[in-house]
Amino acid sequence: MDPVMGIARWIHFLAGVMWIGLLYYFNFVQVAALKAATADGTNAGITKHVVPRALFYFRWAAVVTWLAGATLLGKEFVNAFTLSHGMAGIGVGAWLGTIMLINVWALIWPNQQKVLGLKPATDEEKNKARRIAFLTSRVNTMLSIPMLFFMAAGWSHRGTFGL
Amino acid sequence: MKNPLDSLWGTVISGVILTAVLYVVVRSILI
Numbered sequence: 001m002d003p004v005m006g007i008a009r010w011i012h013f014l015a016g017v018m019w020i021g022l023l024y025y026f027n028f029v030q031v032a033a034l035k036a037a038t039a040d041g042t043n044a045g046i047t048k049h050v051v052p053r054a055l056f057y058f059r060w061a062a063v064v065t066w067l068a069g070a071t072l073l074g075k076e077f078v079n080a081f082t083l084s085h086g087m088a089g090i091g092v093g094a095w096l097g098t099i100m101l102i103n104v105w106a107l108i109w110p111n112q113q114k115v116l117g118l119k120p121a122t123d124e125e126k127n128k129a130r131r132i133a134f135l136t137s138r139v140n141t142m143l144s145i146p147m148l149f150f151m152a153a154g155w156s157h158r159g160t161f162g163l
Numbered sequence: 164m165k166n167p168l169d170s171l172w173g174t175v176i177s178g179v180i181l182t183a184v185l186y187v188v189v190r191s192i193l194i
Binding site for chain 2: 027028031083088089092135138139141142143144145146149150161162163
């Protein structure tokens with residue numbers, strides 16, 4: 001029994017569900033909802049009360065997920081990130097998760113701050129920021145699909161797909 | 164050409180295709 005690894009795995013799942021759950025909420029629900037709400041003038045409630053809260057849990061859940069995942073990799077951390085010693089499967093998952101984390105903090109959050117008015121920006125800058133945040137969020141949704149495949153089948157269940 | 168990421172289902176299909184490509188790469192080159 002290894003309680004540290006067990007708890008790290010539990011936290012990895014908890015935070016990961018929150019992170020990817022909110023990512024799917026943004027992409028599957030909020031984009032279309034905001035479009036409809038903007039058309040009938042009811043978008044203010046979403047942008048003022050929902051989006052900032054959702055983004056808070058979204059970006060911090062991403063950090064917790066990554067840290068718990070790094071703990072789980074333990075002494076295999078380097079092998080995973082160098083895709084060596086039989087760790088290529090989970091390593092690809094770890095790389096995809098890392099790219100997604102960087103996208104959250106380097107592109108989505110700074111641009112959403114402009115969109116939400118938390119950082120000063122002209123209307124033109126806001127429109128550009130909205131497009132960058134949207135496309136990065138879509139890139140992360142796309143990357144989440146192979147990321148979850150390699151997380152699920154890359155290590156603990158590597159026999160499932162011969163990884 | 165339209166950006167597939169502008170569409171939700173274009174995004175999902177791109178993710179599935181990327182999964183298949185990465186799987187083949189890992190199985191044939193890295194393992």
